[in-house]
Amino acid sequence: MLKEIKKVDIVVIGAGHAGVEAALASARMGCKTILLNLYKDRIAAMPCNPSIGGPAKGVVVREIDAIGGEMGKAADATSLQMKLLNSSRGPGVWALRAQSDKVKYSKYMQNKVENQENLELVVGIAKDLILKDSKIVGVLLMDGRVIECNSAVLTTGTYLSSILHRGSETEKSGPDGEITTNYLSDTLRKKGIKLLRFKTGTPPRVRADSIDFSKATMEPGTDANLAFSFSTKTYTPVKNQIPCHLIYTTKETKSIIEDNLKKSAMYGGTIDGIGPRYCPSFEDKVVRFSSKEQHQIFLEPESLSMDTIYVQGFSTSMPIDIQDKMLRSLPGFENVIVDKWAYAIEYDCIDPTQLKLSLELKGIDNLFLAGQINGTSGYEEAAGQGLIAGINAVRKIQNKEPFIPKRSESYIGLMIDDLVNKGVVEPYRLLTSRSEYRLTLRNDNAEFRLKKYGRDIGLIKDQEWNEFLKFEKEINEGIELLKSIRFTPKMEIAVELNNLGQSNITQGISAYQLLKQPTVDSKIVFKYIPQLNNLSHNQLQYIVINIRFEGYIKKELETIQRFEKSESKIIPADIVYNDVENLATEARQLFEKIRPTSVGQASRITGINPADIQMLLFYLRKKYAQKTTI
Incomplete structure (x- = not known):
């Protein structure tokens, strides 16, 4: 018997990082929304690593903020430490990371959800999706309640038919021993949706007061004014940030793994799901990199309100007695007390080639x-998708x-394009x-993009x-000021740069041209231009990058223009691929499955080759000459 019927514009199922961004965006755009x-x-919880950002991921968080999402603001407001990774390399790989x-x-995030106009948090388990003419019109809950809706967003994370190992x-459970559900997996299968079985894992959490940190190397944050959000105006000085620490595994650690490999769920045949290549379990590292005697382990604090350390890089599906031996083989862990043991988790996800680029099924x-x-991993990837x-x-x-953000203008667009076209x-x-x-x-340029x-x-x-403008x-x-200001060989800046061996100014040169020289410290140049004192660190950094890499950026923009030309070649929605002459059977099947909207998208589908694209172009020019820009 139905207990209650609610009617809203949009239902978001799941309040992880994807669900929170989806629900906040929906409500802020004026739609009555239920999360x-x-x-x-348990709103936007962190069942795995207590951090936000990192290579590529940090740029995604900046992009989320630029579009109007919440993750960047949350990360800034709750960070224990901020760092800019890869700063010794080129700006194309710089990455902001917050220890959260x-x-x-x-x-x-819970506070944002509870205080957001148009948004209601409802506690319950989704049992079924209510469809009418292949369109979602509601969600049935386990307790009989019904939520009628016009659209729904499914963000179930690792909670679908999940098993801990x-x-x-084994234990039928979601992350951290929470509830799991088989119902939505069954519903999706009945609707003809292809499901995949993936696996991820998490390391042990240990008591900080049981670790001898004198055997570890301190990894502090930075005093630079770093933030994910354009709106952030206050920064935590490094003396008030909480450091991480670095240690290395030992020969004993490796021996324990090698002697007990078959006891691992990963190698003992218990797990069927496919795990992440770029975040493998520790036993997988030992097997795959057998010549390495040691591996890096980062010790990351989880919260000021918890005396726990996340043992980053030590994910495992080993039984508890072996985990105990592994931990005690680490430097400073001789007397370690474990707060939570590591585990692997299997869960259902979909084949993302069944999605449109809008993320509609x-x-x-x-x-x-x-x-x-x-089929993704990571809080940041989830939040970016949730926002879109x-x-x-x-x-x-x-x-x-x-x-639909383009892959040429955002990592979010790149990710979605990869998922839909490559699976x-x-x-x-x-x-x-x-x-x-x-x-x-x-x-540094997410806002501009x-x-x-x-x-x-x-x-x-x-x-x-208005602040951005x-x-x-x-x-x-x-x-423009830098282009107009000129320095001569006898000026004080020329003498200083020459004495430092950074530049030998022999004739008049503009400040703009001087900054193009990679050996020149930009801070010295700006010291002699007081008119720029009102600009922030981020503004000056943006200026220097765009000046120094002007030629490279220009070439890349030309490449993007060619890319966007292929994206503008629209494939009509009513195309019948069986009518395309001389098209390979595999290509015909892939085009029918993905239903690309442009020639550019068609060319990026895994398994499609240039000859297939040529046949498609011939057909489009002949059949749709009056309807397309082909």
């Missing part, structure tokens, strides 16, 4: 999917075109190496937009 979660207080207070982060012991209208259910799914769920019921054979993780345009998709979209969508409000105007004026 359905298994618990009231996992308790404060979740409470921050420690050696031969092809088989069910108005149902959008985001996060680990799409939430936006497009709203735009679908408003009869507006979906917002996944293991949990997908964003890497800078996945991008063809790393110098354009930088950590994406903020206009957030403004048009309605997630960037007047104050932030001022920020941009000051940068442009600064660049």
Whole structure:
């Protein structure tokens, strides 16, 4: 018997990092939204590593903020430590990373959800999706309640039919022993949706007061004014940040793994799911890199309110007695006390080639999917998808075109493009190496790439937009000033740079041209231009990068223009691929499965070769000459 029927515009199922972004975006765009979660207080939880950001991922968080999401603000407000990774390398791989207070982060997001207009948090388990004519119209809960909706976003993370593994012991459970559900997996299968079985894992958590940190190397944060969000104006000095520590595994650690490998769920045949290549279990590292005698382990604090350390890099599915031996073989861990043992977790996800680029499921209208259910890993990847799914769920019921960020203008767009066109054979993780345009998709320029979209969508409000316009105007004026200022060989700056061996100025040179020289310390140049004192560190950094890499950036932008030309070659929705002459059978099947919307997208489908694209172009020019830009 039905207990209650609620009617809303959008239901978001799951309040992890994807679900929170989807629900907040939907509500902020004016739609009455319900966020359905298994618990009231497990909002944007961190069941794995207590951090936000890292290579590529940090840029994603900046992109989320630029479009109008919440993750960047939450990470800034609850960080224990901030660092800029890869700063000794080129700006295309710079990455901001925050060591997060996992308790404060979740409470921050819970507060945002509970105080957001148009948004209601409902505790319950989704049992079934209610469809009418292959369109979602509601969600049935386990207790009989029904939520009617116009669109829904499914963000179930690792909670679908999940099983925890420690050696031969298994437990039907979600992360950290929480609730799991088989119902939605069954529902999706019945609707003809192809599911995959993936695996991930997490390391032990140990008591900080049981570790001898004198045997570890301290890894402090930085005093630089670093933040994910454009709105952040205050920064924590490094003396008030909480350090991490670095240790290395020992020969004994390796021997314990080698002697007990078959006891691992990973190698003992217990686990069927496919694990993440770029975040393997420790036993997998020992097997795959057998010549290495030691591996890095980072000791990361989880929260100011918890005396626990996350043993980063020590994920395992070994039984508890072997885990205990492994831990005690580490430097400083001789008397370690374990707060939570490591485990591996298997779960269901979908084959993401069944999605549209809007993240709407092809088989069910108005149902959008985001996060680990799409075969990805990581909080940041999930949040980026959640934001896009939430936006497009709203735009679908408003009869507006979906917002589809391009792979040439964001890592979020690149990720979605990869998922839909290439699919996944293991949990997908964003890497800078996945991008063809790393110098354009930088950590420092997310606002310039994406903020206009957030403004048009309605997630960037007047104050932030006006602040950004001022920020941009000051940068442009600064660049023009640098072009106008000239230095001569007898000026004080020329003498200083020559004495330092950074530059030998023999004739008049503009400040702009001087900054192009990679040996010149930009801080010295700016010291002699007091007119730039009002600019922030971020503004000056942006100016220097764009001046020094001007030629490379110009070439990359030309490549992007060619890419976008192929993206503008639209494939009509009514195309019949069986009618395309001389098309390989495999290509015909792949095109029919993916249903690409442009020639550019068609060319990126795994298994498609140039000859297939040529046949497609011939057909489009002949059949749709009046309808397309082919």
